[in-house]
Amino acid sequence: MEFKPYYMPNSESKYLALRKSWAFCAIAIISSCATKPPLETGTFTPSELVELQRLDPTIQLDIRYATPHNFMGRPLYPQARAFLQRPAAEALAQVNADLKPLGYRLLVFDGYRPWRITKMMWDSTPPEKREFVADPRKGSRHNRGCAVDLTLCDLATGREIEMPGTYDEMSPRSYIAYAGGTAAQREARDLLRRLMETHGFTVLPAEWWHYDYKDWKSYPIQNVPFEKL
Ligand SMILES: C[C@@H](N)C(=O)N[C@H](C)C(=O)O
Numbered sequence: 001m002e003f004k005p006y007y008m009p010n011s012e013s014k015y016l017a018l019r020k021s022w023a024f025c026a027i028a029i030i031s032s033c034a035t036k037p038p039l040e041t042g043t044f045t046p047s048e049l050v051e052l053q054r055l056d057p058t059i060q061l062d063i064r065y066a067t068p069h070n071f072m073g074r075p076l077y078p079q080a081r082a083f084l085q086r087p088a089a090e091a092l093a094q095v096n097a098d099l100k101p102l103g104y105r106l107l108v109f110d111g112y113r114p115w116r117i118t119k120m121m122w123d124s125t126p127p128e129k130r131e132f133v134a135d136p137r138k139g140s141r142h143n144r145g146c147a148v149d150l151t152l153c154d155l156a157t158g159r160e161i162e163m164p165g166t167y168d169e170m171s172p173r174s175y176i177a178y179a180g181g182t183a184a185q186r187e188a189r190d191l192l193r194r195l196m197e198t199h200g201f202t203v204l205p206a207e208w209w210h211y212d213y214k215d216w217k218s219y220p221i222q223n224v225p226f227e228k229l
């Protein structure tokens, strides 16, 4: 019969207990780093997230992350809503107003994004595609309520205007400098960029649809879920 010791000399059991508690602490520290937004110091402008549809109901929404029709293949938001910090939301409404005489309006895919969603996106994206998602250790400008993913749609029909690539496509066709596609697609992309820049937004070089509002640095990273806004 195999001998199973149930008793250990005192010093050995203490050593094992110590090792266990160190391992436990290490796991706790690692997992808390991984599941919490980065700590930021300094003073920030108080957050005032505004729902885009309330500010300007003529901005069209297609909140892909509230549907399975997104690069993660499953809904990430419980509600199809879009929020931005007030000055960014007001600037966006001006872009929308400028588009109307041209026969277009804005179609918004995403605005404020809770930090944990950025973390989920990063964790699910292969390393070679991570230029298309923000690193949760730094946070996304979406987490600050100062980034918006959007495109143009036809004012009369509501139909999405074709761009050189599709939303969240992880390929060079998403680059703002991509020279392929049709002339009409590039013109639409460049029109969107021109108007967004006029109103204080900057495009992300890797993503024609992603724009940051100029004051993004002054707002804190947030992890508040939509249900609590
Ligand atoms: C995931 C994509 N729509 C996006 O917003 N990417 C930028 C880099 C971000 O995550 O901030």
Ligand SMILES: [Zn+2]
Residues within 6 Å of the ligand: 142, 147, 148, 149, 209, 210, 211
């Ligand atoms: Zn974005």
